[in-house]
Amino acid sequence: MVNRVLRQKNIQFMFLFGFFLRDLYQQLKHEHEKFLRKQLKNSKVTVYRGQIMSKTEIEKLKDSIDNIVTSSFMSTTFDPAMSEIYLGTSMPDDELQSILFEIELNLAEKSFPYADISTISWFPSESETLLMPGLEFKMTENSIYYNVERKIWLAKLELVSDTIEKEDDRMLEGFGERRKMRYYIDLLMETLTDFCSATASLIETVFNHLMELFPREKWILAVKMSCLAQYNIDRDFNYTLALPNWDEALKYWFEYQDDEELNVNIAIGRIYYDIGSIYYFHIKHTGKAREKFDLSIKHYQIAIKKGLTSSEEIHIYEYLHEMYGKKLLISAIETDNHTNEDEMKEIQSMIIKYLEL
Secondary structure, three states: OHHHHHHOOOHHHHHHOHHHHHHHHHHHHHHHHHHHHHOOOOOEEEEEEEEEEEHHHHHHHHHOOOOEEOOOOEEEEOOHHHHOOOOOOOOOOOOEEEEEEEEEEEOOOOOOOEEEOHHHOOOHHHOEEEEOOOOEEEOOOOOEEEEOOOOEEEEEEEEOOOHHHHHHHHHOOOOOHHHHHHHHHHHHHHHHHHHOOOOHHHHHHHHHHHHHHOOOOOHHHHHHHHHHHHHHHHHHOOHHHHHHHHHHHHHHHHOOOOOOOOOOHHHHHHHHHHHHHHHHHHHOOHHHHHHHHHHHHHHHHHHHHHOOOHHHHHHHHHHHHHHHHHHHHHHHHHOOOOOOHHHHHHHHHHHHHHHHO
């Protein structure tokens, strides 16, 4: 049931299973640490999974040039013979195909947890190793092939280090729980808008559930409105809807401007940057664009003084460099190329400063 919900990306049921998933994650993380201690003499281990897949799924897997990421819990075993018990054989033209995954786990790589759960399983003889959703595996051009003698497909996967989780752990050291929560909810917004092709209805559902879980954190509504604004731009390119949504987001953020832990100036700076870009590129109103860029710069500079993660710092410096470049162009346009020399020098020095950072 849980795996079906995860594979179908059913957000409403994910929230219903939320506490169960969190508990399962914590338990698997604990077993993972025990597993690593038991494997101190080994740098790598190999586990196996037998699976029936459609011919179409096999073809997609063969054509995949990117790493693959597990979207649900994956049950594997140390015993290759055990993994083939339910496989049977298949011919390349059969609609249903038998495939054996050989998965190499590099124990030195940081990743979402996985562990040998045979000691707590109802079936200890199966030597089961459970893999958490979100694990990333590398595939090469020859990773998957049909074995004529065994009449099954063989696929070799190699665990990839989760550099994002490594950086998150390091970057968020010293931050409070609410600041960490804001960081991860920002990542959620990126995921919904950039990777999931989320609908407006899905965005509403996700953030409404978050508000039910954290009713005191009204700033979550600011992220929701920013997410909807980004949806308006990415899906429909409707800035007449996006601009009011960003304005609504700003109202919520300003209520938390004195909240030192959240450092909301990061979000405020980004919204003014996005609005300024709309005025600059699409509405062609350079005066409004300059006004919004100036506000963005102001709030970003406040945010820098309050403390950032390294990824936030990189993004902010990129935005600042870009905005000063646009301000230089706007100054030239507004004054018919007779720009105030002192202003020109100041803007140029800021462009160089943020380019070097």
